[in-house]
Amino acid sequence: MLSQKLFEEISNKISETIAASPAKDVEKNIKSLMSSTFSRMDLVTREEFDVQQEVLARTREKLTLLEARVAKLEAALFPEAAAEQERSEASQGHS
Incomplete structure (x- = not known):
């Protein structure tokens, strides 16, 4: 898997971008999609x-x-x- 720090940074950027909008579902979907993609890539830290x-x-x-x-x-x-x-x-x- 990718570095936890990198994942958190990406997540924070997404949160900042979407924080002002009512699109929390979009944030959840993006996080889920990214997590799924990273886990399928069979990466190591x-x-x-x-x-x-x-x-x-x-x-x-x-x-x-x-x-x-x-x-x-x-x-x-x-x-x-x-x-x-x-x-x-x-x-x-x-x-």
Whole structure:
């Protein structure tokens, strides 16, 4: 959904515009229409987006650490394969 503050600002502007007229029903209908439209748009707030961005950054950090741990364990369990992998990476880097 859209930011609550933005929705309130739009609502206040509509209220100010219609306040002097007897068109309160129009205001209710517009609010209902806007609310319905925003809910169908499947939007997220900036706060929700920022939280998910932080979660993703932490997940990436953990993934990097886990990849390093797995590589270290594999090297300890299979030293021949690790040496071969290092030679292969070294030859690709020099090509």
